[in-house]
Amino acid sequence: MYKCALILAAGQGKRIKSDLPKVLHKVSGKEMVNHVIDTMRKVDIEDINVIIGKGSELVKEKTSSRNVTYSLQEEQLGTGHAVKCAVDFLKGKKGTVGIFCGDAPLIKNETVKKLLNEHIEKGNSATLLTSILKDATGYGRVIRENDEVLKIVEHKDCNEDELKAKEMNAAMYCFDIEELLECLNKITNNNEQGEYYLTDVIGILKNNGKKVGAVVTDYEETIGVNSRVQLAEAEEILRNRINLRHMENGVTLIDPKGTYIGEDVEIGKDTIIYPGNVIEGKTIIGERCILYPNSRINNSCIASEVEIQSSVIIESTIGDNTTVGPFAYIRPDSVIGKNARIGDFVEIKKSTIGDNTKVSHLTYIGDAEVGSGCNFGCGTVVVNYDGKNKNKTQIGDNSFVGCNTNLISPVKVGNNTYIAAGSTITNEVKEGDLAIARAKQRNIEGWVNRRGLTNK
Structure with missing residues (x-):
């Protein structure tokens, strides 16, 4: 059966107090809306439409790599109005549409799959995600009759009996597309907020004798982020989940609470991670x-x-x-070989370092190709910038570069070469050569006394 998804991402989020659209705030290193999009991909939903509003161009920029389409909600007039703005996306489609919130990044793909399966297998016109709370204050209530979903009532519109209900609406749904489109034309803004509620679709379907189902899940998965406090809570929940997954897969985390690992990171078994590490993006770490x-x-x-x-x-x-560090800086587009040593206060920029090469301390290598088996003395600098252009240096295998050497790019150093300490190399060093590029030492006898510089 055809499946698609709408992701509601139009709100600015006043309580989060930011110039950045709310859905672009990051949890575990990834924008909240991208967490939701990636979850949809994991359950094989390929056709995704993001409903955007405030900061629409920035949201587009940050989600463009996800291969989604967009609908614009210029005014925020409720969830029903948001879905109305995506009518052009839904027209002509038959099957199921899932509707999810771009500020609710904790929903698990297993839960989305369960919601979809329940909807399809039971032949429901609508299926909603719910949670049971001891105190549901502030949430829309799911009202049941004989255990069937009868309607959803927003908290502000609940009567006394409806306020006693403990089952809350998580604002995540599956709908039959054609029936949803039909109902959207019938919802009104006749309520305290003057908004178009998507929840009213449930009541319309029930009045038409349609079947509405519900899937109950842990409240934690349904949390929406509306403030910096809630952002921190979501961060903690997701970080705990991620760390637990890695530990269950054979990774040792000395202090999970002090270790920050992004959702897309892969780590091999028997790796040991001490606290204070931040591992981000699509990083892969071996065994x-x-x-x-x-x-x-x-x-x-x-x-x-x-x-x-x-x-x-x-x-x-x-x-x-x-081995890398301590206090090394490996900048983008660098490739360090096997059995290499990148030591303390070494910076590597856009360079290739061969196998078994040692760059032990206090060295800068930029825009260079370095062979295998080389050894760099401390204080070496590859001078890759001439004031206008970045230039390349090539160093062959088994070369020894003495301390305080400057390699002025572009320059080539052959295999099995030696460069004397303190040299400034501007010309090619051919294979097997020793290069010395420094002034000959001379001592001026009695110079200190004649200048009156003797320390007394």
Whole structure:
């Protein structure tokens, strides 16, 4: 059966007090609306329409990679009005449409799948997601009769008996598309808020003798984010879920509460992660790695048996059995080989470092191709910028670069070469050569005394 989804993402969110549209605030490193879109993909819903309003261009920009379409809700006149704005998307379609909230990122794909299956298998005209609360104050109530869903009443419109109901509407639904379109023409804004409620569709369907079902889930999954406090609560819930999943898969987290792992991160078994690590984006970490405290790794691929200490790695690749840090900075588009050593206060920028190469401390390598088996002394600088352009340096296999060397790009250093400490290299060093590029030392006898600079 054909399935599609609408994601409500038009609100600015006054209580969150931000210039950024509410649905673009991040939970575990990803925009809330993108969490919801990605959940839809996991249950094989490919046709997704995002209903946008405030900050529409920015929402489009941040969701453009998700291959979705958009409907514009220029005025926020309620959830029913939002869905009305997507009528052109729904016209001519037959099957099921799921409706979800772009500010509710905690819904699990298993729950969405259960909601869809219940709707389709039971032949419902509508199926809603609900939760049972001890105190449902502020939430729309699900009113049942003989255990059947009769209607949904917004809290502000409840009478005394309806306020006693404990089952709350999670504002997530499945509808038969054709029946939803028919009902949207009948809803009105005759209520305290003067808005068009999507929940009124349930009452219309029931009055027409249609079947309405409900799936009860944990309240935690249904939480919508309307403030910074709720944003922090959602962050904590999702972080706990993510960390639990990794621990169940064989990863050791020394202190889960102090470890921040993005939802899309993959980690191999027997890897040990100390507190203070922030692992973001689509990072992949192999098996038997050790991440000592306080590193940030973003959109990078870390192979197996790698050790990282207090370093930053962004959009780069680290090979097997390599050590990084402490206090190293691996900038985007860098590839570090196997059995390499990137030590303290080393910065690598858009460079390839070969297998078994050691860059142990206090060195900058930018826009370079470095071979295998090389050794860099401390204080080495690849001078890759001439004031106008970035230039490339090539260093061959088994080369030794002495301390305080400047390699002025573009320059080529061949295999099996030596560069003397303190050299500034501007010309090619051919294979097997020793390069010395510094002034010859001379001592001026008695110079200190003649200048009167003797310390007394």
